[in-house]
Amino acid sequence: MKQDLLTLKDLTKEQFDALFARALELKKRKKEGIVDRPLEGKTVGLLFNKPSTRTRISFEAATIQLGGVSIFMNENDTQIGRSEPVKDTARVLARYIDCLVIRTFSQELIEEYASYSDVPVVNALTDMYHPCQILSDLMTVIEDKGSYDAKVAWVGDGNNVAHSWMWAASTLGFELSIACPEGFDPNDAILKEALARGAKITVVRDPKEAVAGADIIYTDVWASMGQEAEQAAREKSFEGFIVDDALMALAKPDASFMHCLPAHRGEEVSESVMEGDQSIIWDQAENKLHMHKAILDMLISRTL
Numbered sequence: 001m002k003q004d005l006l007t008l009k010d011l012t013k014e015q016f017d018a019l020f021a022r023a024l025e026l027k028k029r030k031k032e033g034i035v036d037r038p039l040e041g042k043t044v045g046l047l048f049n050k051p052s053t054r055t056r057i058s059f060e061a062a063t064i065q066l067g068g069v070s071i072f073m074n075e076n077d078t079q080i081g082r083s084e085p086v087k088d089t090a091r092v093l094a095r096y097i098d099c100l101v102i103r104t105f106s107q108e109l110i111e112e113y114a115s116y117s118d119v120p121v122v123n124a125l126t127d128m129y130h131p132c133q134i135l136s137d138l139m140t141v142i143e144d145k146g147s148y149d150a151k152v153a154w155v156g157d158g159n160n161v162a163h164s165w166m167w168a169a170s171t172l173g174f175e176l177s178i179a180c181p182e183g184f185d186p187n188d189a190i191l192k193e194a195l196a197r198g199a200k201i202t203v204v205r206d207p208k209e210a211v212a213g214a215d216i217i218y219t220d221v222w223a224s225m226g227q228e229a230e231q232a233a234r235e236k237s238f239e240g241f242i243v244d245d246a247l248m249a250l251a252k253p254d255a256s257f258m259h260c261l262p263a264h265r266g267e268e269v270s271e272s273v274m275e276g277d278q279s280i281i282w283d284q285a286e287n288k289l290h291m292h293k294a295i296l297d298m299l300i301s302r303t304l
């Protein structure tokens, strides 16, 4: 049976740990100059219907560095833009490629692709989730703090990235404190189910409360892709939610700052925090490459 990676909800702790171990191993071997080519003869398709710098390039670079070939597609260059049904496209693509990485709006759409595809489908961001992001972020937390047994404070919108953090917290048991303005809470059904699974998640209104005692302070844009028209209104709603030096000072003294990027300096984060000593955003961005290698390798070789 092929396995997909559509949400972190269904990943076991053992699968999380296996991905972290493989990604850390691949990173170490690359730094030592060792070339691994487990994707020799394999083809990875990327179907992206939203912009991307990090996720697209790191998945393509990961494929190529592991000896495979990547093919980038978007809706308008294919017959998808002319209404060819998903169930037809998915079955055709699966006859050509070994894995399909999709970035799109609807989580249901990606699930439909997965249900018709004979090859693994990977979620490279939907409106609901960004699972690969949190896998590489947790790898960064492990490197930075020694383990993922840390307190993570999420400051900002209860969005796709926050939802993936919540499923990870529900399986791995770390503390997650989410501060968001009223009206921008994470999805209630996800919160309820994560809590029912024993997750240590709190949702608060005051960023100061969320960051107290935190090891990791994490934020993301206030208006995600597809919400551009709400930018001005959201800037008002999120007043007071900037991660600046004053907020960082309320966390643990050795706390680190993370952001999935791209960032809006002066909105959700100050220039000084982005560029400051506590920021680990460049390691975080780099780890997308290593984690995407682990994901592709383990899904294609069916060892996850």
Ligand code: CP
Binding pocket: 051, 052, 053, 054, 055, 056, 125, 133, 260, 261, 262
């Ligand atoms: N963090 C992230 O997913 O960045 P991109 O939108 O550039 O891929």
Ligand code: NVA
Binding pocket: 125, 159, 160, 161, 220, 221, 223, 224, 225, 260, 261, 262
């Ligand atoms: N929440 C952001 C993440 C970008 C990587 C978005 O969906 O646009």
